[in-house]
Amino acid sequence: MTTKDVKSVTGITVRLAGDSGDGMQLLGTQLTNTSALAGNDVATFPDFPAEIRAPRGTRAGVSGFQVQFAKEEIFTPGDTLDALVVMNPAALVTNIGDLRKGGILIANDDGFTDKDFKLAKVDANPLEATVINDSYRLFRVNMTELTRKAVSEHGLSPKVADRCKNFFAMGLVYWLFGRSLDPTLRFIEAKFGKKPEVASANEAALRAGWAYGETTEAFGESYQVEAAELEPGTYRNIMGNQALALGLVAASKLSNKELFYGTYPITPASDILHELTKHKNFGVRTFQAEDEIAAVCATIGAAFGGTMAVTASSGPGIALKAEAMGLGMMLELPMVVVNVQRGGPSTGLPTKTEQSDLLQSMFGRNGESPLPIIAPRSPADCFDMAIEAWRIAVECMVPVMLLSDGYIANGSEPWKLPEMAELPEIVVSHPEGADSDEPFLPYLRDENLSRPWAIPGTEGLMHRVGGLEKQHETGNVSYDPANHQFMVQTRANKVAKIAERIPEQDVVGETSGDLLVVSWGGTYGACLTAVRRCQEAGHRVSHAHIRYLNPLPRNIGDLLKSFDKVLVPELNMGQLRMLLRSEFLVDCIGFNKVQGKPFSVSELIEAIESHLPSAVPA
Amino acid sequence: MALPVLKAADFASDQDVRWCPGCGDYSILAQMKKVLPELGVPREKTVFISGIGCSSRFPYYMNTYGMHSIHGRAPTFATGLKATRPDLMVWVITGDGDALSIGGNHFIHVLRRNVDLNIVLFNNRIYGLTKGQYSPTTNEGQVTKSTPMGSIDHPLSPLSVALAAEATFVARSLDAHVKHLGMVLKRAAEHKGTSLVEVYQNCNVFNDGAMAYAQEKKQRADNVVELEHGKPLVFGKDNEKGIRLMGNHLQIVERSEVPDDDLLIHDEKDPNPSIQMMLARMRYPTMPEPIGVLRDVEGVATYNDQINDQVKLARETRGEGDLQKLISAGDTWVVK
Numbered sequence: 001m002t003t004k005d006v007k008s009v010t011g012i013t014v015r016l017a018g019d020s021g022d023g024m025q026l027l028g029t030q031l032t033n034t035s036a037l038a039g040n041d042v043a044t045f046p047d048f049p050a051e052i053r054a055p056r057g058t059r060a061g062v063s064g065f066q067v068q069f070a071k072e073e074i075f076t077p078g079d080t081l082d083a084l085v086v087m088n089p090a091a092l093v094t095n096i097g098d099l100r101k102g103g104i105l106i107a108n109d110d111g112f113t114d115k116d117f118k119l120a121k122v123d124a125n126p127l128e129a130t131v132i133n134d135s136y137r138l139f140r141v142n143m144t145e146l147t148r149k150a151v152s153e154h155g156l157s158p159k160v161a162d163r164c165k166n167f168f169a170m171g172l173v174y175w176l177f178g179r180s181l182d183p184t185l186r187f188i189e190a191k192f193g194k195k196p197e198v199a200s201a202n203e204a205a206l207r208a209g210w211a212y213g214e215t216t217e218a219f220g221e222s223y224q225v226e227a228a229e230l231e232p233g234t235y236r237n238i239m240g241n242q243a244l245a246l247g248l249v250a251a252s253k254l255s256n257k258e259l260f261y262g263t264y265p266i267t268p269a270s271d272i273l274h275e276l277t278k279h280k281n282f283g284v285r286t287f288q289a290e291d292e293i294a295a296v297c298a299t300i301g302a303a304f305g306g307t308m309a310v311t312a313s314s315g316p317g318i319a320l321k322a323e324a325m326g327l328g329m330m331l332e333l334p335m336v337v338v339n340v341q342r343g344g345p346s347t348g349l350p351t352k353t354e355q356s357d358l359l360q361s362m363f364g365r366n367g368e369s370p371l372p373i374i375a376p377r378s379p380a381d382c383f384d385m386a387i388e389a390w391r392i393a394v395e396c397m398v399p400v401m402l403l404s405d406g407y408i409a410n411g412s413e414p415w416k417l418p419e420m421a422e423l424p425e426i427v428v429s430h431p432e433g434a435d436s437d438e439p440f441l442p443y444l445r446d447e448n449l450s451r452p453w454a455i456p457g458t459e460g461l462m463h464r465v466g467g468l469e470k471q472h473e474t475g476n477v478s479y480d481p482a483n484h485q486f487m488v489q490t491r492a493n494k495v496a497k498i499a500e501r502i503p504e505q506d507v508v509g510e511t512s513g514d515l516l517v518v519s520w521g522g523t524y525g526a527c528l529t530a531v532r533r534c535q536e537a538g539h540r541v542s543h544a545h546i547r548y549l550n551p552l553p554r555n556i557g558d559l560l561k562s563f564d565k566v567l568v569p570e571l572n573m574g575q576l577r578m579l580l581r582s583e584f585l586v587d588c589i590g591f592n593k594v595q596g597k598p599f600s601v602s603e604l605i606e607a608i609e610s611h612l613p614s615a616v617p618a
Numbered sequence: 619m620a621l622p623v624l625k626a627a628d629f630a631s632d633q634d635v636r637w638c639p640g641c642g643d644y645s646i647l648a649q650m651k652k653v654l655p656e657l658g659v660p661r662e663k664t665v666f667i668s669g670i671g672c673s674s675r676f677p678y679y680m681n682t683y684g685m686h687s688i689h690g691r692a693p694t695f696a697t698g699l700k701a702t703r704p705d706l707m708v709w710v711i712t713g714d715g716d717a718l719s720i721g722g723n724h725f726i727h728v729l730r731r732n733v734d735l736n737i738v739l740f741n742n743r744i745y746g747l748t749k750g751q752y753s754p755t756t757n758e759g760q761v762t763k764s765t766p767m768g769s770i771d772h773p774l775s776p777l778s779v780a781l782a783a784e785a786t787f788v789a790r791s792l793d794a795h796v797k798h799l800g801m802v803l804k805r806a807a808e809h810k811g812t813s814l815v816e817v818y819q820n821c822n823v824f825n826d827g828a829m830a831y832a833q834e835k836k837q838r839a840d841n842v843v844e845l846e847h848g849k850p851l852v853f854g855k856d857n858e859k860g861i862r863l864m865g866n867h868l869q870i871v872e873r874s875e876v877p878d879d880d881l882l883i884h885d886e887k888d889p890n891p892s893i894q895m896m897l898a899r900m901r902y903p904t905m906p907e908p909i910g911v912l913r914d915v916e917g918v919a920t921y922n923d924q925i926n927d928q929v930k931l932a933r934e935t936r937g938e939g940d941l942q943k944l945i946s947a948g949d950t951w952v953v954k
């Protein structure tokens with residue numbers, strides 16, 4: 001425990017920024033886990049360049065990790081920063097704009113040399129600037145030098161020794177915010193245990209950072225955030241992609257099906273592959289294909305064989321998968337297609353978030369080719385929605401699009417662990433074999449308009465599927481005009497009927513009022529927080545966050561019409577808004593941002609308020 | 619109880635076959651239906667997967683499980699199916715445009731992975747279904763609908779590509795040489811690993827007679843050498859010619875002038891594909907073209923075995939996965 005004054009606060013937003021390679025993501029992850037273990041509610045936002053190692057010290061190479069930890073329930077990683085840790089001038093100039101006035105600025109003074117100024121394209125040392133010193137509580141710490149001293153006994157080369165400075169920074173941050181060192185010490189042991197000299201050096205650096213905070217005169221006080229009042233239960237901290245992968249494994253167990261995952265590496269979806277491939281003892285088979293098309297096609301092949309089949313990618317890969325997805329829809333085979341959206345179009349902003357593939361999911365295939373689309377709203381929600389995707393796919397015999405995004409995928413939050421035994425089973429049935437001469441009808445439909453999932457190996461059910469239009473019931477190739485119209489209509493009806501079996505749209509707030517905020521996907525937390533603040537300020541604002549995007553919940557039209565205005569904030573140019581307007585003829589208003597960054601709560605509040613009756617027109 | 623004995627007709631679906639009259643595809647279909655009963659694999663355990671093109675209508679005509687998929691991708695569907703259902707016998711039916719143009723990438727990768735399935739590549743050196751454009755195997759200089767001044771593309775040899783991808787079974791046959799075709803298809807089915815059978819198939823509408831030098835009985839003897847494992851390479855009406863290896867080249871010799879001991883003995887089991895590659899590069903009109911099995915190497919692990927073995931091993935060493943344990947892994951905390 002610290003001997004200095006401890007100030008109690010309700011929440012802290014801190015960002016750690018340095019060169020990609022400085023270990024900022026590791027630092028952030030450790031701080032997050034430690035805070036979660038301390039019982040805080042946490043939300044994170046990692047932000048890193050697309051280049052593996054952008055030129056050192058340049059603005060392009062800045063890697064950042066933001067975390068908010070709080071004693072109250074939070075839904076975003078925070079807008080403005082209470083504290084910013086920077087390892088070099090480039091990190092300072094690119095991040096300082098987000099630090100609140102009076103906030104804590106900790107700089108690695110050793111990273112501020114003439115060479116670093118040149119790389120960051122700044123004329124003079126920004127730490128000397130009056131505006132910096134006047135606006136923030138600046139702490140200049142010789143982290144590199146202090147780290148070298150701390151690890152000098154461990155016999156490391158200067159280069160390796162310098163690499164420990166992120167642990168020094170971590171130790172200092174832990175002291176400042178009253179975090180326990182224990183989880184990170186355990187992490188060091190697990191991660192570097194095979195290299196004892198590196199493990200002990202990192203531990204020494206971590207402890208040195210903590211001791212620096214405790215002993216130096218500069219820091220007069222530290223801060224304490226008490227545990228949040230979360231629902232009782234067992235929790236862990238989880239990232240979106242990880243939750244999604246675990247959800248897929250759970251769905252496979254719940255349906256008593258082995259899991260086949262066909263994919264091709266792409267940011268930000270690859271971590272799903274990395275996670276799944278660890279779980280072969282659950283019957284998980286991962287296939288790293290030669291390209292996106294092979295990945296989705298192998299998935300369809302596996303689905304034909306009766307396996308739970310999943311493919312995942314990001315927008316550019318989904319574009320390549322489009323033709324095969326059309327086939328999957330035509331074959332009426334169940335599978336899950338995950339799109340972890342990123343900034344588009346084309347290669348776009350690979351490491352930045354966006355939600356601009358909704359229309360691609362709706363319409364990005366030739367012909368009339370409707371697919372169900374659902375979207376998780378937060379990292380932990382990825383678990384539930386992965387299960388839901390497979391449930392719909394099986395029930396409907398259709399590929400289901402699961403739209404995640406980079407913000408959810410890399411972000412993390414505390415996850416209340418479900419009791420697996422309490423999750424409902426996913427019932428899968430295959431027609432049994434017959435040795436009669438009765439012809440098998442592979443396109444005979446049930447009450448959901450689904451056809452039977454007859455799988456190879458079953459006697460007497462031999463049939464052929466394919467991308468040519470099929471005759472109703474028999475599945476024979478058919479060019480009959482009326483049959484084509486009937487089949488197109490039937491496939492559309494099949495997807496539309498899902499609306500009968502999904503929950504009605506819920507609303508935070510009253511079911512009528514001045515303004516309804518409608519959101520989907522990863523903007524959930526920011527929109528919810530903004531709406532709650534507006535409600536607290538007395539405004540008649542409500543929030544509907546849509547997780548089922550196609551078909552939409554059955555009550556949504558009435559809901560939209562119950563408000564004077566509907567505001568649809570999206571990290572795209574208005575894709576959900578376009579769908580809502582065309583479907584319900586409601587004049588939804590857009591609030592759109594495509595900067596590769598999530599919404600801040602404050603900009604959403606401003607947008608909401610500008611459409612409220614009391615607002616003075618600009 | 620004895621298994622019912624199936625006949626060729628049992629493998630025919632109830633669908634009318636709709637290829638052009640005189641198309642070589644009929645012969646391949648007939649041979650396939652003849653060979654399948656001999657393999658002893660039940661119809662319901664047999665799957666045909668095709669891409670797009672005339673040849674790719676094939677699955678509709680078989681009374682087995684089947685999938686008519688998308689252009690060039692049949693090997694990938696087959697890979698996903700075989701990886702998860704190793705109990706099935708999987709055939710890929712494709713054409714020269716399908717496999718080598720749009721599907722070139724997948725063609726290479728299915729072969730190097732050695733997925734245990736059988737690819738039958740119908741090569742008529744033309745695009746039939748899209749009506750007469752040149753294909754990746756069309757001869758240089760050939761005038762087609764899309765090459766009025768003659769094709770300037772160098773043609774691709776599927777056998778060479780397959781050998782370069784380290785395929786474990788590579789063979790060629792002719793639609794018109796039905797007995798030979800049946801033999802090769804059977805050999806392909808019996809091979810464990812990916813087998814590739816290139817079938818010279820006549821498109822009598824858009825490229826009639828393109829391979830007449832090999833197809834027509836009269837010309838065949840002089841233009842084709844039938845490979846047999848352990849036998850010398852001989853050809854000609856009276857087997858009067860042979861092939862020998864001279865330095866780095868294959869050379870045609872008159873058997874009256876050269877002792878038989880000098881002739882090249884075909885070794886389909888040689889894991890080193892160098893000489894098999896030389897055979898694959900023998901081209902009409904300078905050399906007779908080989909038919910039969912160029913390569914049949916056993917003992918190479920298959921993709922489907924390996925992916926399933928890893929799952930088995932993981933279960934043996936770590937036990938069947940426990941979901942509650944899995945989600946609870948790592949640092950957890952309890953809120954009361």
